[in-house]
Amino acid sequence: MKEYASDKIRNVAVLSHDGAGKTAVVESLLLACGAVDAVGVGKDNKHIMDFEPEEIKRNVTIQLGIAPCEWQGYKLNFIDTPGYSEFCGEVRAALRAADGILMVVSADAGVEMDTERAWDYGVELQLPRMIYVNKMDAENADFFGCLEKMRAVFGKSIMPLQIPIGEGNDFRGIIDVCKMIAWEWKNGKAEEIKVPAEYMPKAREVREMCMEAAAEGDDELLEKYLEGEELTIDELRQGLRQGMLTGRVCPVMCGSAVHHIGTTELLGRLIRYMPDASQKVMMGTDKKTGEPVMVYPNKPFTGFVFKTLIDPFAGKLSYVRIFSGELKEGNKLYNVTQDTEEKLGKMFTLVGKEQVPVKEAIAGDIVVIPKLAHARTGDTFATAEFPVEYDPIRFPNPLHTVAMVPEKKGDEEKLMTALSKISEEDPTCQVEKNAEGKQILVRCMGDVHLEHIMNKMERKYGVKGILEPVYIPYRETINGVTEVEGKHKKQSGGHGQYGHVKLKLEPLTNGEDFEFVDAIFGGAVPRQYIPAVEKGVKETLEKGLIAGYPMIHVKVTLEDGSYHPVDSSEMAFKVAAALALKKGVPEAKPAILEPVYNVDVIVPEEYMGDVMGDFSGRRGRILGMEHHPSHKNLIVVKAQVPLAEMSGYVTILRSMTQGKGTFNMSFFDYEEVPKKTMDEIIAASQAGKEE
Missing domain, CATH: 3.30.230.10 (Ribosomal Protein S5; domain 2)
Incomplete structure (x- = not known):
């Protein structure tokens, strides 16, 4: 792979709800670029990007993967991410390395829970967004129904640049409303055709919407548009790109990743509309003075570790996004976060699990560096002369807590070592030894995440864990x-x-x-x-x-x-x-006190009653409700609930709200338990002593 200037690099995180076909889209893009010779389809468990045993078994993406490819003089670094919400820590990591987001929406399912979450990430991090409506060949595909749902949820920024020719079994092509040309696929090959007459009215209507959106952000274009003049294709593209970069426009494309329809066209739009790496300006902190520093790509070298992977053969792999300067083999790496220095040996990039050697990298590049002893996810690399540190990644707080013991007595140290290595790879898995309860506590994102952790422990580190009740500090x-x-x-x-x-x-x-x-x-x-x-x-x-x-x-x-x-x-x-x-x-008059927590549950309004009723069954007190400050359709239910009643609540809330509910909790105080509960606690204590 040749070297590219920063303005020729696009870093794109690919996000979707689980099952929308995000990984198939990435692999179809790689195939179109010639980065791979062939790809499998999800149902056959042959994805290039999903190669871990658990990913193959479940047919889902569990960890982020990077996939660079070259197209018409540009380099695109795709970052494939998990769609299942319990692996959202990987998504947060991917977004630190990305300059834009490609959201994949299924044409038959439309906007789903994690589609909304992906959008919210983009808004929070001010990353430009583009949407690809996949599975246009699905039986119940409905492109314009999807558009309607997306506009209802995300607003008027949703702007189709293409419309499909046919849907479901009849899906056979796409219309580019900017250029007013069409492509039809026959026997796996695309042929340029005139826009079919029956689609012309809709294509003109959508093109008019695009022109209006393009003109809104530019006074000269707006004046021209209002005077009834038609924008040129270059003016239209310029206005749409500016609108996307400011978040005012979210372009929408369509196709079928499995049949590779629309993939080449998507590549062109990603290059044209996504921000290039030379535009990325980071805010850091000077480690010597504590002063904020604006870091432009032409500044001395800085890089950020956004992902750590521990490979049984290659050792620790640090995924690094370079934000400024350049990096060459043999350079010294100053870890600003850890205040340590290491020599860079080799570096490479990855396509799935295949390593592609890299001799030199510049601002905008994503590289993998093996065997850095001190590097951890969230660390900043720089030079001693330019010691800038970037903020760490804000990972979600894991709220599912379990107690774990090794299956074999005497394997406690082995268990802790395995869990520590896994938590180094995955910051949403947190491990601690509870001195009072004499337990190893594992905090994670839910049951599926926990199962993945336990499978990984056994497969990679040869230790099997068993769960036991979590000690409650009465x-x-x-x-x-x-x-x-x-x-x-x-x-x-x-x-x-x-x-x-x-x-x-x-x-x-x-x-x-x-x-x-x-x-x-x-x-x-x-x-x-x-x-x-x-x-x-x-x-x-x-x-x-x-x-x-x-x-x-x-x-x-x-x-x-x-x-x-x-x-x-x-x-x-x-x-x-x-x-x-x-x-x-x-x-x-002795009594037993239990820890009580403040719990804030964030749900769509229609689930508010279910959440409140569930808390009543958990000996909880409802303190009140309020509208979410930034999401008008969400309600925050505030309650105080005993810790003993919150076991497994992550899974229960997800089931109760179809995955749309989230919560956070913090310690409030100790309160006296009811007499019945006190008797049960005493009885359990006596039984434990007798064992």
Whole structure:
């Protein structure tokens, strides 16, 4: 592959809802460019871009893939992404490397949940968008129905540059409304024809819409248009491109990726309308001064690691988008984020899993660099003289939490190593060791994501995980006041043991977990033993006295006691304090507290009632509803729900809202559980001790 100037490079992330044929579109584009000799079709599990065992088994894309190709003096870097929402972290990573988005919509399904999500990503990141209506040969294909749905959801920016000739089994060609020419496919080959007479009125109507859209952003073009003059083809293209770059226009094309209809035409539109890499200006931060820096492509070298892959043979692979300057084999790489320096060995690009060597890369290029010891996703590479750092990728917060143990005892370290490597590849998989519950916690995006993680652990790292209930960090407390004695007396020849305390237990209402008050007068308990009493109290509270959970919000006052001049010791008073607590807590109206979380659920209005009813069954409190600040059709349901009731909620919400609901949660406070729940927690604790 030859070298290209930045203005000849297009970086395009390809997004869609699962099943719209996004990967088939990418592979059809690669075939048209000659980057591959042949492609398979999805139902036969032969996709070039989907080569991981789980991808082949499920016939879905799970991780992003890069696919460079050359077309008529231009280089296009396609970034294929997963369509299934649980792998949206890969989409976020891909968008950091992209300059524009190609959204694939299925002609028979129209706008779906992840179509809307793809659009929202583009709006959020201010990336120009283009839409390809795929599967025009499908039985229920409806191009103009799709257009109507897209305009209803995305607004008037939706602008068709093509219309189909026929639909479903009759789909046989496309009409370019800008040039007013048509192509018809016969026996797999395209033939240019005149626009069929029966399609001429619609083609003229759509062309008029395109001219109006092109003129709106340019005063000279608008004046010409309003005076009734027809825009030239160059003026039309210029206006549409400017409209796309500003987000005012979203061009729409159509075709069939499986039959390679419309693919060549799509390539031309991507080159003509997508922004080129020389236009990409990044905002970074000078690591030395902390000042913001505008980084233009002609500045010294900067690059960003947007993806990490750990290959069993090649080792760690770092996917890098170059934003400025150039990079050559043998260069030193300064990792601004980690403040480390490494020497660049070789680099390459990928078409699926095939490596294509690269000697030199410039601003706009995407390369893969193997075996960088310190690099992680989100790191910035630069030079020591130009130490600019870019913001990390904002990955979605994983809200599905499970506890995992290895199938074989003794494999705990092996399990943690495998999970750590997977989380390095996939930041939406987060791993931690919970000290209190003595569990390995895995946070991910849902059940399908979890299954992929577990399959990958077993396949790549030879360790199998088993799930167990997640430890809920309950707390114990008291609601009453009591006074109690604790005496530890033991005589067994020689020095005995003697400690005696009188304690007052009462609830602590100032929000603190524990308070110890020394109220001894007259030396009933010598000063040197009082710290031992406090230590005995604290250690006993930390172990719990009802169900084995730490006890909080307790005030303990040492009121009186006695000692023996020979037999008393720190240990004896520590034991006496523990005995007093064990005796007194049952008399002080003990209770169990559970963590309660603020939960915000974002759903279309029609699902609001279902969400609220579901929360009622989870012992939740509805705090209110409000319209989403940036999506008028979405409602935010605010509630407070016990953590114990949120297990598996990601999957339940997805099922309840047909995948259209999302949520986030944050800790609110500890609250007392109902008596029935308290009895169940105590019973479970007792059963655990007996095992």
